[in-house]
Amino acid sequence: MLIAIVVATPVLVVLGSFLAPEADIWQHLADNVLGGLILNTLKLLFCVIPLTAVLGISMGWLTAGCEYPGRRFFSWALVLPFAIPPYVFAFVYLGIFDFSGPVQGVIRDVFPAIGFIDIRNTAGVSLILSLAFYPYVYLMSRSAFLSQGPSTMEAARTLGQSPVGAFFRVALPMARPWVAAGLLLVAMETLADFGAVAIFNYDTFTTAIYKAWFGMFSLNAALQLSSILVVFVLTVLVLEQRFRQRLRFHETGAVSAPDRRLKLTGVSKWLAFTASLTLFLLAFALPCSQLGLWAWNSLNVDALRHLEHALNTLLLGMVTAVVTTAIAIVIAYSKSSNPGPVMRWASRLATLGYALPGTVLAVGVFIPAAWLDNRLLNTLGELTGIKAEIFIQGSLGLLIVAYAIRFMAAGFGSVDSAMQRITPSIVEAARSMGTRGTALLKRIYLPMTRTGVFTAAIFVLVDVMKEMPITLMMRPFNWDTLAVKIFEYTSEGEWELAALPAVGLILTGLLPVLLLTQRSESIK
Amino acid sequence: MNKALLTFILAVFAGGNVASSYADELVVYSARKEYLIKPLFDAYTAKTGIPIKYITGKAGALLERLKAEGSRTPADLFITVDAGNLWKAAEEGVLQPVESATLKANVPTHLHDPENRWFGLSVRARTIVYNKKKVSPSDLSNYTSLGDSKWKGRLLLRTSKKVYNQSLVASLIAEKGEATAEKVVASWIANLPVEPFSSDTKALEAVIAGVGDVTVVNTYYFGRLLKKDPEIPLAIFWPDQGGSGVHMNVSGAGVTRHSKRRDQAVKLLEWLSTAEAQETFASLNLEYPVNSTVKSDPLVASWGEFKGNPMNVARYGKYQAQAIKLMDRVGYK
Numbered sequence: 001m002l003i004a005i006v007v008a009t010p011v012l013v014v015l016g017s018f019l020a021p022e023a024d025i026w027q028h029l030a031d032n033v034l035g036g037l038i039l040n041t042l043k044l045l046f047c048v049i050p051l052t053a054v055l056g057i058s059m060g061w062l063t064a065g066c067e068y069p070g071r072r073f074f075s076w077a078l079v080l081p082f083a084i085p086p087y088v089f090a091f092v093y094l095g096i097f098d099f100s101g102p103v104q105g106v107i108r109d110v111f112p113a114i115g116f117i118d119i120r121n122t123a124g125v126s127l128i129l130s131l132a133f134y135p136y137v138y139l140m141s142r143s144a145f146l147s148q149g150p151s152t153m154e155a156a157r158t159l160g161q162s163p164v165g166a167f168f169r170v171a172l173p174m175a176r177p178w179v180a181a182g183l184l185l186v187a188m189e190t191l192a193d194f195g196a197v198a199i200f201n202y203d204t205f206t207t208a209i210y211k212a213w214f215g216m217f218s219l220n221a222a223l224q225l226s227s228i229l230v231v232f233v234l235t236v237l238v239l240e241q242r243f244r245q246r247l248r249f250h251e252t253g254a255v256s257a258p259d260r261r262l263k264l265t266g267v268s269k270w271l272a273f274t275a276s277l278t279l280f281l282l283a284f285a286l287p288c289s290q291l292g293l294w295a296w297n298s299l300n301v302d303a304l305r306h307l308e309h310a311l312n313t314l315l316l317g318m319v320t321a322v323v324t325t326a327i328a329i330v331i332a333y334s335k336s337s338n339p340g341p342v343m344r345w346a347s348r349l350a351t352l353g354y355a356l357p358g359t360v361l362a363v364g365v366f367i368p369a370a371w372l373d374n375r376l377l378n379t380l381g382e383l384t385g386i387k388a389e390i391f392i393q394g395s396l397g398l399l400i401v402a403y404a405i406r407f408m409a410a411g412f413g414s415v416d417s418a419m420q421r422i423t424p425s426i427v428e429a430a431r432s433m434g435t436r437g438t439a440l441l442k443r444i445y446l447p448m449t450r451t452g453v454f455t456a457a458i459f460v461l462v463d464v465m466k467e468m469p470i471t472l473m474m475r476p477f478n479w480d481t482l483a484v485k486i487f488e489y490t491s492e493g494e495w496e497l498a499a500l501p502a503v504g505l506i507l508t509g510l511l512p513v514l515l516l517t518q519r520s521e522s523i524k
Numbered sequence: 525m526n527k528a529l530l531t532f533i534l535a536v537f538a539g540g541n542v543a544s545s546y547a548d549e550l551v552v553y554s555a556r557k558e559y560l561i562k563p564l565f566d567a568y569t570a571k572t573g574i575p576i577k578y579i580t581g582k583a584g585a586l587l588e589r590l591k592a593e594g595s596r597t598p599a600d601l602f603i604t605v606d607a608g609n610l611w612k613a614a615e616e617g618v619l620q621p622v623e624s625a626t627l628k629a630n631v632p633t634h635l636h637d638p639e640n641r642w643f644g645l646s647v648r649a650r651t652i653v654y655n656k657k658k659v660s661p662s663d664l665s666n667y668t669s670l671g672d673s674k675w676k677g678r679l680l681l682r683t684s685k686k687v688y689n690q691s692l693v694a695s696l697i698a699e700k701g702e703a704t705a706e707k708v709v710a711s712w713i714a715n716l717p718v719e720p721f722s723s724d725t726k727a728l729e730a731v732i733a734g735v736g737d738v739t740v741v742n743t744y745y746f747g748r749l750l751k752k753d754p755e756i757p758l759a760i761f762w763p764d765q766g767g768s769g770v771h772m773n774v775s776g777a778g779v780t781r782h783s784k785r786r787d788q789a790v791k792l793l794e795w796l797s798t799a800e801a802q803e804t805f806a807s808l809n810l811e812y813p814v815n816s817t818v819k820s821d822p823l824v825a826s827w828g829e830f831k832g833n834p835m836n837v838a839r840y841g842k843y844q845a846q847a848i849k850l851m852d853r854v855g856y857k
Contacts, residue, residue, distance in 0.1 A: 032852040099718075100729035116735050118718050201683045201722040203857060214584040215690060216845040217612050363588055370592035377596070473585040477551075477577045480558070488557040488580065493723035493745065 003327055007405050008349040010364025011230055014356065017223035025212055025221040033208060040122070041204045044190055044197075047126035048133065052186045055130065055279060056137025057179060061167060062276065064145035065153075067261040068269045074276040075142075076514060081283035082135035083509030085466035087195030088486065088502045089132045091495050092287040094119070094199060095294075120200045128196055131283040133186045136459075140182030140414065143451050144175035147421060163262055177420050180240055181413030185459075187236065188355040188409060191229055195468065199490070205229060206357045219363065226360045233355040237348050288506065294499030306482065306504045313465050313481040314508055316396075320403040321411075321461035327404060328411035328456055329449075333441055336419050347412065354409035358469030365402040366474065399474045406470060407463050411456040418452020419445065461512045465505065482508065549575045550788055553590065555583035555604035556775055560808050564801055568792060576792070583609040590618045595782045600789035605775040606687045607644075608694070611841025614641040619778035622790055630797035630815045634836045635774050644774030645796050646805050647812040649832065650692055651770050652761040653746050654738045655731050666764035667696070667771070670738065671711025679715040680727045680736035684851040687844075688724075688742060692771050693851060694843035695835060699768060702846065710854040720857050725749065732756055742773075747810035747823055762830035769831035773840070774814070 062068065063075035097103050097119050107114055148171060156166040172179075194206045205225070213222035264272055331350055335343045353361055422445065430444050446453070468483040475484070482505040489498035554561055558580050565576040581589075583604045590597055590613075602619065604610060613619050619641040627636070627643050635644035652664055663674070670679050682689060696705040717736055721727040724745035731739050749756055762770055777796065779789045795801055799818050806813040807821035819825065 028849050028852065032849070094726075098726065098729075099735045100726075100733040105733070116718070116733075120719060198685075199722050201685075201720055201857060207685065211685060211848065214582070215685070215687070215848045217584075219584075219588060359582070359585055362585065366589065366592050370594070374594065374596065469582075469585075472581045473589065475579070477579055484580075488559065492557060493725035494748075495725075 003330060003350070005346075006401075007327070007353065007408055008346075009368055010356070010361050010402075010405055011349060011352045013364040013367055014223045014227050014230060014360065017220050017227065020220050022212075022218055022221040022224060025216055025218055026224075029208055029212070029221075029225075033203070037203055037205050037208050040202065041191065043122045044126055044129065044202075044204060045187060047122060048129045048190050049183055049187060051126060051130040052134040052137050053179070053183055055134040056182060057141045057172070057175075059134075059276065059279065060138050060141035061145055061171070062272050064142045065167075065171065065262055066264050066272065068264040068272040070273055070276065074280065076518070077280050077284070078138060078276065079135055079513050080280075080510065081131060082139070082462055083466075083506045083513050084132065084284070084287060085195070085468070085483065085486075085502075085505065086129060086132040086189075086193055087199060087468070087490065088291070088498075088505070089128050089287060090196035090199040091490055091498065092290050092502075093124075093128055095495055096286070096290055097124075120202060122202075125197060125200050125202045128200070129190055129193065132196070133189055134279075134283070136185045136189075137179065137182035139455060139459075140178040140417070141175055143414075143455055144178035144417075145171060147418075147451060148174055177417035181417050184236070184240065185354070185410060185413060188233060191233065191355050192357045194357050194359075209357055209360060213359075222360060223363070226356055229355050229357075230352055233352060234348060237351075241344070288503075291499045291503050291506070294496040295503045298496045298500055303500055306485065306501055309480050309482045309485055309501065310504050310508045312479055313483070313505065314511075316399070316403070316471075316481065317461040317464040317512075320400050320407070320464045321457045323400060324404045324407055324411045324460045325415070325453060325457045328408060328415045329441075329446075329453065331408075331412060332416040332419050333445060335416070336422075347416075351409035351412050353405040354407065356406075358406065358467060359473060361406055362402060362470045362473040365398065365405065365470075369398055396476055396479070399471070399476070399479075402470050402474055403460075403464050403467065406467070407460045410459040410463050414452045414456035414459060415449060418449035422448050458512050458515070462509050465509050548573075548785075548788070549577060550600050550785060550792055551598045552576060552578040552601045552603060552792075553586045553599045553780075554578050554580045554602075555586055555609065556580070561603065563808065564796065564804055567801070567804065568795060574788065574792075587613055587616060587618065590780065591616060597780060597782050599780045600783040600785050601777055601792060602780055603645075603775070603777040605773075606691060606840075607774055607776070607837035608687055608691055608841040608844045610637070610642045610644075610774070610776050610778065611838050611844075613778065614639070614838075615841070618781055620781045620783070620786075622779055622793065624790060624794055626794040627797055630794075630802075632814065632816070634834050635772075635814050636776070637778070637838055638836065642776050642778035643793065643797065644776040644814045644837065645802075646775050646809070647814055647832070648688075648742045648744065648773045648775070649770045649812060649830070650688055650740060650742050650773060651830075652738060652763050653728060653731065653741055653758050654761055655734075656757045656759045658737045661759070661761055664738070664761045664763065666767060667692070667740070668708050670740070671708055671715060673715075675715045675738065677715065677717040678737040679712060680718070680730050680739040681712060681716060681720045681856075682724050682727050682739075682741070683720045683722055684848070684856040686723075688773060689740075690844050690847050690851075691773050691837075691840040692740070693847035694840040695771055695833065697843045697846055697850070698835060698839050702850065705847075706850050706854060709851060709856055713854055713856050728758065731758060743812075743824070743827065744810035747821075750823065751810075760827045762828070764833075765831050768835070769833040772832045772837065774837050775811070 059078050063071055063078065095101055099116050104117060152170055152174060153166055156170040161169060192206065194210060197204050197206065209222045209225045212218050212225060331347050335347045426444060427440070430440055435443055466483060468487050471481050471484055472487060475481070482501045485501035486498045486505065561578070565578065569575055583606070586602070590599060590602065602613060604613065614637055621640045623640060631643045635647065636642065654664065684690065693705060693709060696708060721730065724741040727739045728741060728745060728749055730736060743760065746758060746760060764770065777793055779786060779793060783789045796805060797815055799815060802813040802815040802818040806818070810821055810824055812820055812824065
C-alpha cells in the first residue's frame with residue numbers, strides 16, 4: 001500500500017496541477033489544435049493496437065504452438081526488435097524511405113512519373129510503432145501459449161474442433177490476460193511516445209504537452225494535459241478489468257511436453273516461414289544494416305567512450321529491473337491475497353506512470369523530491385548546524401525510483417497475469433498445510449510464476465536501457481547513457497553520428513533479450 | 525546484512541552531493557550538447573586548473589531542475605541555446621545580473637540581456653537556402669516574399685515546434701505587428717508542397733532531392749551538409765539586406781542566482797566571450813562568434829558578409845507564446 005502511494009506520487013503531482021488554472025492556453029489549444037491532435041492520437045491507437053495484436057499473437061502462436069522450418073530461430077529472433085528504441089526505428093526508416101533516401105531515389109530514377117511519396121502519415125507512423133512495440137504482445141502471448149500446456153488444446157480437439165477452431169475457441173481466450181497486458185503496454189507506449197512521432201513531425205497529444213511546456217513556457221498547462229492521458233488510461237484499465245472479472249484462467253494439467261506442437265505441412269508451413277522471415281527482416285535486419293552502415297561511416301576516436309556509456313546503461317537497467325520486479329511481485333501478491341477495491345485501485349494507480357511522457361513524469365518525481373530534500377536538510381541544519389547541500393536530488397537512487405515508477409506497468413502486467421494461473425485450490429492446500437506469509441510466496445507463488453517474473457525483469461531492463469527523457473533530466477553528473485548520446489545527436493539532426501550509440505544500445509540490449517528467450521525455451 | 529543494505533542505499537542516494545563539495549570546482553547545466561562544449565571546458569581546466577562538472581539536457585527540463593533545487597542548486601552557470609530560453613530563465617529568476625566590462629566589450633548590446641542576466645556566446649543566422657539549378661538569387665528578397673505565389677509548391681519549412689522558427693515568427697510579430705505576421709505565415713503555408721520537416725537537415729535534403737526549391741535554415745546545418753559533400757547544388761541567400769537584415773539567434777549563458785562560486789562562474793563566462801574561446805565555440809558548430817574581433821571558420825566566412833537584424837534577441841522570448849498561437853491558427857504544423 002505504501003509502495004503504491006510512493007509510486008503514484010508523480011501521477012498525483014500531475015493531477016494537482018489543476019489547482020492553478022491555465023484558461024488562456026486551454027482556450028487556444030481547444031480552439032485550434034486539440035481536436036486534430038486527439039484525432040491523430042486515436043487514429044494511431046486504432047492502427048497500432050490491431051497491428052501489434054495480429055503480429056504479436058500470430059507469431060507467438062506459431063513459435064510456441066506449431067512446428068515449421070526455422071521455428072527455433074524465429075522464436076528468439078523475433079524478440080530482437082525489442083532492443084531497438086522506437087525513436088531509432090523512426091530515424092532509420094525515415095533515412096531509408098524519405099524523399100532524399102535511397103529507395104525513393106531509385107524509384108524516381110526508374111519511374112519518374114511516380115514523383116514524391118510522403119511516408120510521414122498515419123500509416124507510416126503506425127507501421128514504425130507497430131514494428132517497435134509488437135514484441136510486447138509477442139513475448140506475453142508466447143509465454144501464455146507456452147504455459148498453457150497441451151491438455152486443454154487436446155481436450156478441444158477431441159471435442160471435434162479443428163486446429164484453427166481450437167486456437168480461437170480455447171488457446172486464445174485462455175491467453176487473454178497476457179494478450180491484454182501486452183496490448184495495454186502497447187497502448188500506453190503509443191500514448192506516451194514523443195521521440196518517434198516528433199521525427200515524423202506527426203502531431204499527437206504529447207505534442208501539445210511539449211508545446212505548452214517548452215514553447216509557451218507553461219509547465220502547469222503541460223501537466224494538466226498529461227492528466228487527460230492518465231484519466232484515459234485509467235478508464236481503459238478499469239473497463240478491461242470489468243470485462244475480465246468473472247473469468248478464470250487457471251491451468252490444471254501439467255505444463256510440459258514440448259514435442260506436442262502442431263506440425264504445419266504443405267503451403268501453411270511455408271506461409272508461416274515467409275511471414276516470420278518478412279517480419280524479422282523489416283523489424284530487425286533492415287534497420288540494423290542501415291545503422292551498421294552509418295555507424296561504420298561515422299566511426300571515430302570518440303567511439304570508445306561509448307563503452308562507458310554502455311556500461312552505465314546496463315548497470316542502471318539491471319538495478320532497476322531487480323527493484324521494479326520485486327515491487328511488482330509485492331503489489332501483485334498483495335492484490336491476489338487481499339482481493340478488494342483498495343488494492344485493486346492501488347495497483348492501477350501504481351502502473352499509470354507508463355502512460356505519461358517521460359519528461360513529464362520526471363518533473364513529477366523531481367518536484368516532490370526537491371521539496372523533501374529541502375525540508376529534510378532544513379531540519380537537519382537547524383538540529384546540527386551543518387550546512388548540507390542537496391542530498392536526494394541528482395542521485396542514482398532518485399533516478400532508479402523514477403524508472404521504477406515509469407516502468408512498473410511493464411513489470412506488473414507480466415507478474416500479475418502469471419499469478420492468475422495459480423488456482424485458489426493450490427493456495428488453500430498450501431495454507432491448510434500451514435504454509436503462510438513469506439513462506440507461501442517463496443514456496444508457491446515464486447516458483448509458479450517464474451517465467452512471468454523473468455519476463456517482467458527483462459521488460460523493465462530493456463525499457464530502462466531504451467529510456468531517454470527521464471535519464472536526460474535526472475541522471476547524476478558523468479552518468480551519460482547510450483540513449484542520452486543518441487538524443488544529443490538526433491536532436492541536432494545528425495542521424496549518422498547517432499547510429500554508433502544506437503548500434504551500441506542494440507548490442508547491449510541483445511544480451512538480456514537473448515537471455516530471456518533462452519530461459520523461456522529451457523523452461524518449456 | 526541489514527546494515528550493509530542500509531549503507532548501500534545511503535551511498536546510492538547520497539550520490540548527488542558527494543562530489544559537489546569541492547570549493548574550486550564549477551558546475552554547469554547545459555542545453556548545448558556535450559560534443560559542442562566539452563572541448564572548451566577541457567581547455568579552461570587545462571588553463572586554470574579548475575575542474576568543470578556539467579550535465580546536459582533539454583532547456584526546459586534543466587530550467588525546471590534549477591527551479592526545483594532553488595537555493596541548494598549545485599549549478600553555477602546555465603548554458604542554453606535560443607534567446608527565448610535565455611529570456612525565460614531570466615524571467616523565472618534563476619539567473620543573476622553580472623556587471624562585467626569584459627563581457628560588455630565582447631558581446632554586442634543586442635546579443636545580451638538588457639539587465640545583464642545572460643550573454644550571447646555564439647550567433648546563429650537563420651537564412652534562406654535555395655537550389656542553384658532551379659532558382660536565381662535575383663528571385664529572392666526577404667522572408668515575407670517567400671509567401672509570394674511564385675513559390676507555390678516550392679517552399680519547404682521545418683516544423684513550427686522548433687524554437688528557431690518560433691523565434692523567427694516572434695521577430696516578425698515584434699517588427700510588423702501580429703496581424704501582418706499572421707498573413708505572412710499563412711502565405712508561407714499556402715506555398716508548401718509537403719508537410720513541414722522535423723529538422724533543418726531533412727528540409728535541406730528534400731531541396732536537394734527536388735521536393736521543393738527554397739527553405740529557411742540555420743547556416744550551420746547547411747555547412748554540415750557542405751562539409752560532407754561539397755558538390756550539393758545548394759547556396760545561401762542573405763535576405764532582407766535592404767531592410768532589417770538576417771534573423772539572428774544566439775546560444776548563451778548566465779550565472780545562476782544561487783551560485784556558490786559566483787566570482788569563478790563570472791570568470792568562466794568572461795573567458796567564454798574572449799577571442800581564445802570564441803574561435804572554438806563558434807567553429808565547433810560552424811556558428812558565428814559574438815566577439816567581433818574573432819574570425820569565423822573559413823567555410824563560414826566563405827558565405828560572405830551580411831547585415832544581421834539589430835533587434836535585441838531578448839524580445840523573441842516575449843513574443844514566443846504569441847508566435848506559437850499564431851502558427852497554430854494558420855495550421856503551421
